[in-house]
Amino acid sequence: MRLQHILAATDFSRPAEQALDRAALLAAEHGAALELVFVGDQGRGQPTGPAERLAQRARQLARRHRLPHVQALPLPAAGAGRARAVLDAAGQADLVVLDGDARAADRGLRPFRQLMALLQLLRAARCPVLLVRRPAERPYAHVLVDARHDAGGALLRCAGGLQPRAALELFHAAQPRGLRCRAAFERALRHPPAVPHAALRELYVSDAFDARRNRVDLALRGADAVRQLAVQQHSVAADLVALAHRPRHPLLEGLRPGAVPRLLTGEAAVACDVLVLPSAGRVGRPAPVPARGPAQSAVARRWTQAT
Incomplete structure (x- = not known):
């Protein structure tokens, strides 16, 4: 498998940031282009909007890993689910990188919904999907x-x-x-x-x-x-x-x-x-x-x- 185009998704949570770091490591090793897509809630009222934060994260990864091609994609359509947002952005991606932290950190339905969105994505994906569960400190051994x-x-x-x-x-x-x-x-x-x-x-x-x-x-x-x-x-x-x-x-x-x-x-x-x-x-x-x-x-x- 030759990686030329990697897509990484984030909602700016800590597990998702680990997924971005792993995607950047792989992009540096393979000389691949890296694209970032936002899959979180767009209406949280943060001081900085998700588009600005995503662009800033792209610049950080490019500097840290010396990547020539890192791009922050436009925000997905309002109301688009996690799986649909990733599929719409995947295009010609050779690898999709997501956070794999589906553990029940709370008692609500969020972990269940994340798993269902992941399974929906896997049913329709045309490329391998990497689920990141640990900090990206070194290449896989x-x-x-x-x-x-x-x-x-x-x-x-x-x-x-x-x-x-x-x-x-x-x-x-x-x-x-x-x-x-x-x-x-x-x-x-x-x-x-x-x-x-x-x-x-x-x-x-x-x-x-x-x-x-x-x-x-x-x-x-x-x-x-x-x-x-x-x-x-x-x-x-x-x-x-x-x-x-x-x-x-x-x-x-x-x-x-x-x-x-x-x-x-x-x-x-x-x-x-x-x-x-x-x-x-x-x-x-x-x-x-x-x-x-x-x-x-x-x-x-x-x-x-x-x-």
Whole structure:
């Protein structure tokens, strides 16, 4: 994935400002143009209007990160929702950056509305969406990629292209219906990941049996792919989780939240940023690289040596 145009949304809250910082870091690394769009309430009566504050923030980011192309977009139409404002501004964007702070900081409906707006955006987005949950202090070092729903390798290419110097870990969750350790390893070794970028330093595979907490959960609670992914993220301290989004009916989302809401809130929440590839997302072709064999996780190596 080659980033030439990044769109970042803000409502000037602290989590949204972290998202702008991350977008600026990525724009500096990729040499991409950065556009800022305001998605907050335009009628709060602030001393400085949102258009002026957005322009000021654009100038600050340009100076701090030495970015030649930072633009504050005009305010969206009055009454436009968060998802509609981002979609209208996205245009030819290669990446949309949002704050991923959907935790229930209050008891009202705001967190729920934010999640619904995010799911609406993911259903219609044509490019990957990065949800920023932590301060943007440094480039990503360890990216955990969910192998589910990524048979064509688009998500792996997307994650590798976003931060080419990061270590990539392709994680295979144990599926329901009694998938055992041997079957999981055989599946991972039978379908090795392709190297998505020439500058990658590390690429290896792992599965739910790497983390002790996942092994205990599989024995006591059964297979829950989203929880397994969250446990693995905590276990390896990955600073970015990448997954493919499969849209669901809003009623189903209300009855049982899908992967993205669960990774942002509740028991399966991850303590890092989340990269989501929508089903309609586009990802550029990977750069050609010399052929090489797939790396294995430490547990997979021990199992294959023993057998």
